[in-house]
Amino acid sequence: MADDTTDTKSSNQMWGGRFASGPDAIMEEINASIGFDKKLFAQDIRGSIAHATMLAHQGIITTDDKDKIVHGLNTILSEIESGNFEFSRQLEDIHMNVEARLATLIGPAAGRLHTARSRNDQVALDFRLWVKEELQKTERMLTDLIAAFLDRAEEHAESVMPGFTHLQTAQPVTFGHHCMAYVEMFGRDRSRVRHAIEHLDESPIGAAALAGTGYPIDRHMTAKALGFREPTRNSIDTVSDRDFAIEFLSIAAIAGMHLSRLAEEIVIWSTPQFGFVRLSDAFSTGSSIMPQKKNPDAAELVRAKTGRINGSLVALLTIMKGLPLAYSKDMQEDKEQVFDAAESLELAIAAMTGMVRDMTVNTARMKAAAGSGYSTATDLADWLVREAGLPFRDAHHVTGRAVALAESKGCDLAELPLSDLQAIHAAITDKVYDVLTVEASVASRKSFGGTAPSEVRKQIAFWRARN
Numbered sequence: 366m367a368d369d370t371t372d373t374k375s376s377n378q379m380w381g382g383r384f385a386s387g388p389d390a391i392m393e394e395i396n397a398s399i400g401f402d403k404k405l406f407a408q409d410i411r412g413s414i415a416h417a418t419m420l421a422h423q424g425i426i427t428t429d430d431k432d433k434i435v436h437g438l439n440t441i442l443s444e445i446e447s448g449n450f451e452f453s454r455q456l457e458d459i460h461m462n463v464e465a466r467l468a469t470l471i472g473p474a475a476g477r478l479h480t481a482r483s484r485n486d487q488v489a490l491d492f493r494l495w496v497k498e499e500l501q502k503t504e505r506m507l508t509d510l511i512a513a514f515l516d517r518a519e520e521h522a523e524s525v526m527p528g529f530t531h532l533q534t535a536q537p538v539t540f541g542h543h544c545m546a547y548v549e550m551f552g553r554d555r556s557r558v559r560h561a562i563e564h565l566d567e568s569p570i571g572a573a574a575l576a577g578t579g580y581p582i583d584r585h586m587t588a589k590a591l592g593f594r595e596p597t598r599n600s601i602d603t604v605s606d607r608d609f610a611i612e613f614l615s616i617a618a619i620a621g622m623h624l625s626r627l628a629e630e631i632v633i634w635s636t637p638q639f640g641f642v643r644l645s646d647a648f649s650t651g652s653s654i655m656p657q658k659k660n661p662d663a664a665e666l667v668r669a670k671t672g673r674i675n676g677s678l679v680a681l682l683t684i685m686k687g688l689p690l691a692y693s694k695d696m697q698e699d700k701e702q703v704f705d706a707a708e709s710l711e712l713a714i715a716a717m718t719g720m721v722r723d724m725t726v727n728t729a730r731m732k733a734a735a736g737s738g739y740s741t742a743t744d745l746a747d748w749l750v751r752e753a754g755l756p757f758r759d760a761h762h763v764t765g766r767a768v769a770l771a772e773s774k775g776c777d778l779a780e781l782p783l784s785d786l787q788a789i790h791a792a793i794t795d796k797v798y799d800v801l802t803v804e805a806s807v808a809s810r811k812s813f814g815g816t817a818p819s820e821v822r823k824q825i826a827f828w829r830a831r832n
Contacts, residue, residue, distance in 0.1 A: 393454065393455070396457060396694075397454045397457050397458070398457065398458045398459075398697050398700070399452050399453070399454055399456065399457060399458050399459060399462060400454070401700055401701050401704060402458050402459045402488075402491075402700055403445075403452055403459050403462070404495070404700075404704060405459050405488075405491040405492065405495055405700075406442070406445045406459055406463070407442065408490070408491040408492075408494040408495050408498075409459050409460060409463055409487070409491045410438045410439075410441060410442045410463060411494065411591065412487065412490045412491060412494065412570060412591065413434070413438055413463070413478055413487075414434075414435050414438055414439075415570070415587045415590040415591050416478070416481075416482060416570055416587060417430075417431050417434040417435060417438075417478055418431060418435070418590065419582060419583055419586045419587045419590070420477070420480060420481065420580075420582070422583065422586065423580075423581050423582060423583055424581075425480055425481060425580050425581070425582070426477045426480060429474075430474040430477050433471040433474040433475075434467065434471065434474060434475065434477070434478050436471070437467045437470040437471040437475065438463070438467065440470055441463055441466050441467060441470070444466075450466070453465070458484070458488075459491070460484050460487055460488065460491075464478065464479065480580065481571070481573065481578045481580035481582050482570060482571065482573055482578075483572075483573045483574035483575075483604075485572070485573070485574050485575065485604040485691070485692045486569050486570050486571065486572040486573055486574075486600075486603060486604055487570070489569035489570075489572070489603060489604055489606070490568065490569045490570045490591070492607075492609075492610065492699070492700065492703075493565055493567075493568075493569060493609055494591065496565065496609050496610060496613050496703065497562060497565055497566070497609075499613065499703075499707050500558050500561055500562050500565075500613060500616075501562065502711070503558050503616075503617075503620075503707075503710065503711070503714070504555055504558045504559065504562075506711065506714045506715065506718070507551050507554055507555040507558065507620070507714065508555065508832060509714075509718050510551055510714055510717060510718045510721070511548050511551050511552060511555070511828065511832050512832060513718050513721040513722045514544045514545070514547050514548045514551070514721060515544075515548060515825055515828055515829060515832065516722070517540075517541070517544045517721060517722075517726075518540075518541040518542075518544035518545050518548065518821065518825050519541065519822075519825050520541070521539065521540035521541040521544065521726060521728070522539060522541035522542075522818045522821045522822050522825070523539060523541070523807075523818045524539055524540040524541065524726065524728045524731060524732070525537055525538075525539060525540075525728075525731065525732045525735045525803045525804060525807055526538060526539065526540045526543060526641065526731035526732070526734065526735050527731070527734045527735045527737065527740055528543070528740075528816070534734070534735075534737055534739075534740050535740065536740055536741075536743055536744075536806065537735045537736070537740050537741065537803040537806045537807050537816075538735075538807065538810075538816040539807055539816050539818060539821055540726060540728070540731060541818070541821045541825070542815075542816040542820075542821050545821060545824050545825065545828075547623070547627055548824075548828055550623040550626075551620070551623060552828070554616065554619060554620040554623060557616045557619065558616055561609070561612045561613060561616055563594075564608070564609065564612060565608075565609035565612070566593050566594040566595075567588070567593055567594060567595055567596060567597045567598075568584065568587055568588035568591055568593040568595070568596045568597065569596075569597050569603045569604070569606075570584070570587050570588075570591070570596075571584035571587060571596060572597060572600035572603035572604055573600065574604065574691075574692070575600055575601050575604050575605075575690075575691040575692065576600055576601075577600040584596035601690050601691045602690075602691075604691050604692045605688070605690045605691040605692055605693075605696075607681065607685055607696060607699050610681060610699050610702075610703050611678070611681055611682060611685065613703060613706075613707075614674070614677055614678040614681055614702065614703060614706055615678060617674045617677075617678070617706045617707070617709075617710045618671075618674050618675050618678045618706075620710060620714070621670065621671035621674040621675070621709070621710060621713060622671060624667050624670075624671065624713045624714065624717050625667065625668045625670075625671040627667075627717060628664040628665065628667040628668040628717070629664075629668060631644070631661055631664040631720060631724070632661050632664050632665060632668070635659075635661045635664075635724075639730075639734070640727055640730045641726070641727055641730055641731050641734070642724045642725060642726055642727065643724065643725040643727065644659070644661055644663070644664075644720060644723065644724050644725075645723050645724075645725075647719070647723060648661070648662075648663040648664070648716070648719060648720050648723060648724075649661060649662060649663070663716045663719075663720060664716075664717075664720060666716070667713045667716055667717055670709040670710075670712065670713045671713070673705065673706070673709050674706045674709050674710060677702035677703065677705055677706040678702075678706070680698075680702050681698075681699055681702045681703070684696070684698050684699065685699075732803065735803045736777060736779075736802075736803045739768045739771065739772075739777070739778055740803065740806070741778055741779070741800065741801050741802070741803065741805075741806045742764050742765075742767075742768050742778065743764075744800040744801060744805070744806045744809065745760075745764045745767060745778060745797065745800065745801065746760040746761050746763070746764040747760075747800070747809075748796075748797055748800050749763055749764070749790070749792070749793070752792075752794075752796065752797075753790070753792035753793070754792075755790075755792070763789055763790045766789045767781065767786060767789055770785060770789070777801075778801050779798060779801035779802060783795055
């Protein structure tokens, strides 16, 4: 008896506080999804209108019931959009909240809406519609970001800057060429978005719980009404598939990685030590105690958002990895990950588009840095191959000796006297000085996709035509 009393007291403590009413309250807390899936209200109502319309067309419900259902659903949509709808946790999710309100508005006809469908295919539909619309929004935002880079690339097709490997000065490039590198990156992201839209463009509604339905429904009709290419082809896979959500998160993670690399460059470039760019007050903050500071907080936060997006991808992959077919309640945990990642990605793209358009480029500082670190050494080696006929490995060795000499004298390669260069190799003539400036180096890189201004402008024209 004492043990029973102790157990009861322990249980009461366990259920205390937030879960004051015991196991039922815990079940309600863990089971309810309305706190986040209410975001799907427009998709849920749109899907229900298409479903009801199809049911009436097939003679499964009457036209009168269909009209009542559609009118009631549109009323609910207006209530939610105006903020006059009261969501209930006791009704668990967006589907039951809408259905309960519909019953209040139109009576028994509301009960006919759920004919020939399940919450399993209903949520799959709502979520697919939401992800599809989010991908379409992402595509538009990436297009704007690419356009911002194209404008900056055109403006700076001839602006010389250092190109880096290992964050060490490597060879001179143009800032326009550097901008076009990000056009390529975000162009690939946009291509992935378009492929993802194509992959998910199938309607789940009509798969029902997992086995389809015995009612004479027309899934092609609902697919067309909802803007899908066609219905899904396997009812089990339909209700258990979240590939479209994982693919969205994968795309978001890759795009986020690209945004983070750009953010890192902006953080570095905006330091006094580099001074390549300056952000306006719109994308910077000051220090609470150091009045001279201007912090690139927007770029830093874009960099951080990438970690959240990556976490969402890993979370959903982990949720799905051990689930047997078909539906399991674990899959309720999919939406918060996608919603959070989508919000982070939208904000990051918008912020970066703003920064790219807003930042002031210090071309003089870039040009000065472009000649540092003996960045034209490769041009000297290439000249020795072309003009003196040396094998490249020999030319590389000769150039290395010239760099070492310049270092010892504390000067650039272009400042070495011809006599010093000829002492290293007799075949060197005064024509070598034509390739030792950063402008000449950049202009010579005319290979397809190279940094020569003429090539940069060709790539800008190509992307403008396809953007």
